[in-house]
Amino acid sequence: MLIGQYEHTLDSKGRLTLPAEYGAELLPGVVLTRGMEDCLYLFPREEFERLGNRLREQSLTDSRTRKLRRWLFSQAHAAEPDRQRRIVVPQWLREVASIGDKVLIAGMDNYLELWNPESWRNQDQALRAELDDADFFASLNV
Numbered sequence: 001m002l003i004g005q006y007e008h009t010l011d012s013k014g015r016l017t018l019p020a021e022y023g024a025e026l027l028p029g030v031v032l033t034r035g036m037e038d039c040l041y042l043f044p045r046e047e048f049e050r051l052g053n054r055l056r057e058q059s060l061t062d063s064r065t066r067k068l069r070r071w072l073f074s075q076a077h078a079a080e081p082d083r084q085r086r087i088v089v090p091q092w093l094r095e096v097a098s099i100g101d102k103v104l105i106a107g108m109d110n111y112l113e114l115w116n117p118e119s120w121r122n123q124d125q126a127l128r129a130e131l132d133d134a135d136f137f138a139s140l141n142v
Contacts, residue, residue, distance in 0.1 A: 015087065030048075033075050
């Protein structure tokens, strides 16, 4: 399970050291792609393949499926962590999420989100305000 949050620094080559806590799930390989709300998604390769299989089962005549496929797959970048658990975050993906030399890594159970730390703080503050509304949880059926 990928949980928690960590702030890391990218090195001069754009490499990100993945938290040791995630090693077992991420060392076999990862896929980075653009996410929603100006972040990046980092999937364990196996999880990204499962997502691809689910989308493959959807009809190509469904415009929402085509759009999601374009969103996720056209911007995807596969990587294998090196011995120090580092992966390169390509410049074009860093630009998508406005990530400079610092990145906030947030665990989302079966994938990670990579954020510009200031954008994460803004998103977190908005989320806190939204969660104060009791109807938010009632609508989720969790």
